[in-house]
Amino acid sequence: MHFYISTEFGLFCMPNTNGMELYPNQSFHIYNQGNNGQQVFFSDRNYKFFLWKMRAYLLPFADLLCYCLMPNHFHWLFYVKAPEISKDALWSHVDHIEWVRRKQQYGDAAQVVNRQRIGSKEEEQVISINQSIGILLQSYAQAINKEQGHTGGGSPQVQSERWLDRRICDD
Numbered sequence: 001m002h003f004y005i006s007t008e009f010g011l012f013c014m015p016n017t018n019g020m021e022l023y024p025n026q027s028f029h030i031y032n033q034g035n036n037g038q039q040v041f042f043s044d045r046n047y048k049f050f051l052w053k054m055r056a057y058l059l060p061f062a063d064l065l066c067y068c069l070m071p072n073h074f075h076w077l078f079y080v081k082a083p084e085i086s087k088d089a090l091w092s093h094v095d096h097i098e099w100v101r102r103k104q105q106y107g108d109a110a111q112v113v114n115r116q117r118i119g120s121k122e123e124e125q126v127i128s129i130n131q132s133i134g135i136l137l138q139s140y141a142q143a144i145n146k147e148q149g150h151t152g153g154g155s156p157q158v159q160s161e162r163w164l165d166r167r168i169c170d171d
Helices: 044-058 087-109 129-148
Strands: 003-005 026-034 062-070 073-080 084-086 126-128 160-167
Touching (some): 084 087, 126 129
């Protein structure tokens, strides 16, 4: 079973939450590559930053069994524990991971993570792993596009491809 998901906002795409269903207690292989094989990691710092993003946005939902990051693509094999969690739980985890990253990078000069989250009472109070992966990829793409000086439609910032390769276990 393959899902092709594509958008035009950056190096990676937002998951199509209607087309990709991740089930609890299952293992999945997801891979992503830059458009036309374009590079998505340009330095050791990019790899490390992406690893921090993975810790923040994947681990509340899944156990990461293995991963492989290469200059123009990556692979994840993970075991989904919960396809949805509360938004509060995700943001608390993300803020904690970001604090640890800042502390490691800046030492005592690290600034506390202080995000203001705006939402209404009617807004859905859960977030899916699909949405979390989308936030991970979008935030990484924005950081890399900024670092590489990519702006607007005429630059090398282009769409990407992403597939849900297959469900590994069916029980």
